[in-house]
Amino acid sequence: MTRPAARALQRKLLSWYAASKRDLPWRGARDPYAIWLSETMLQQTRVETVIPYYQRFLRELPTVRELAEATEERVLSLWSGLGYYRRARMLHAAARRVVREHGGRLPASVDDLRRLEGVGAYTAGAVSSIAFGRRAAVVDGNVARVLARLFAIEEDVKSARGSARVWALAGDLLPDGEGQAGDWNQALMDLGATVCVPREPRCERCPVEALCTGRARGLAAGLPRMVRKKAPRPVRRVAIVLASRTSVLLARRRAGALFGGLWEPPGTDGPLEALAASLGLDVGALERRGELVHVLSHRRMQVEVVRGGLGRRRSWPLPGPEYDAVEAVPVSRLARGAHSALTRKILALAGVPGGP
DNA sequence: AACGCGGGGAA
DNA sequence: TTCCCAGCGTT
Structure with a gap:
């Protein structure tokens, strides 16, 4: 793209953004921590889903320091319910690093930001440009799609991370103006989210x-070309809900794996009998409550739910290698x-009162 | 480069 | 059903 054409593109899109930008809770936030939090929550997660989580999180842990001092349990x-729980663990670890190594203030450069846990190329560029006004590019799913269409890029855009060509393009298109990169990046993303949408782009409304x-x-709607995702692998599980009127037995999943650090009723991919035995239970004392299906990006989990009484036991053994506490x-x-x-x-199907 | 990692909204 | 979302870290 020629220099004048790039200028025209910047002018039109920035002017459209000034008039049509979405009103989002983190827009205009002064605090880099708030921007960072929003960008982390927005990783692979829709704006509408994030908004209530963002507001509650920022209300409960309003500063990097308070996040750093919070327990992992609190952060999780x-x-x-937001998903990709590793993000929360990494955000927590990064906050502690910011306090330890940066005096509690988020670094401003892409290179320094990238060294923080959970901050990749996109998030570093977003925080650097939006929170600090640095001239840094971003490529997310929106930007990759908008640029692929604008420049008729027909090669595969690999995942949301974008190809090297798209990153180079995004860098070239950044406005030179002081502090304009943040608005420019957000303008590209807003255009992708509201006009240049995946299925049926609203080109008649495009600035x-x-x-x-x-x-x-005539290629726009078909771009970018995406590689088809694999179907989620089916998994059968069984979960035992042991509950009294006032309590329910939960176990904490080990870190680093699926649902790491989260509490759940003891479950297994293996036979119910083995799980029951590990808890010292008689299968005959368990009542079948039904089945449910929960679909993740890479798993289709079909879970059988059984229920039993909690009894008077005070301490319980770990119900299998998936767990590190009970x-x-x-x-x-x-x-x-x-x-x-x-x-x-699972708790709802088991009929646990006051379930989350 | 491919995969593991959640959950949900929209067509 | 299918797509894909303000992605990142590991292998």
Whole structure:
């Protein structure tokens, strides 16, 4: 793209953004921590989903320092239901690093930001440009799609991370103006989210339609070419809900794996008998409650739910290698606990009162 | 380069 | 059903 054409593109899109930008809670936030938090929550997660989580998290842990000093349990609890829980662990670790190595202030450069846990190329560029006004590019799913269409890039855009060509393009297109990179990046992303959408782009509403090569060639709607994702692998599990009127037995999943650090009713991919035996239970004392299906990006989990009484036992053995802690939790505390959406479904199916 | 890692909204 | 979302870290 020629220099004048790039200028025209920047002018039109920035002007469109000034008039049409979405009103989002983190827009205009002064605090880099707030921007960082929003960008982390927004990784592979829709804006509408993030908003209530963002507001609650920022209300409960309003500064990097308070996040750094919070327990992991608390952080996971605030993340509970949002998914990709490793993000919460890494955000927590990075906050401690920011306090330890940067005096509690987030670094401004892409290179320094990238050294923080959970901050990759996209997030570093976003925080650097939006929170600090640095001239840094971003490529997320929106930007990759918008640029692929604008420049009729027909090669595969590998995942949301984008190809090297798209990153180079995004860098070239950054405005020179002081502090404009943040608005420019957000303008590209807003355009992708509201106009240049995946299925049926609303080209008639696009401020840069006249500059769009993909549009001119009739390719826009078919770009970018994405590699088809594999179907989730089916997994059968069984979960045992041991509950009294006031408590339910939960176990904590080991870190680093699926649902790491979250609490759930003991479950297994193996036979129910083995799981029951590991808890010292007689299978005959368990009542079948039904089955549910929970679909993740890489797993289709079909979970059979059985229920039994909690009894008077005070301590419980670990119900298998997936877990590193086990505890009878008061149902009154469930709503504030660190659980996945799957756990909520299991507790609901088991009929646990006051489930999260 | 491919995979593991959640959950949900929209067509 | 299918797609894909303000991605990152590991292998």
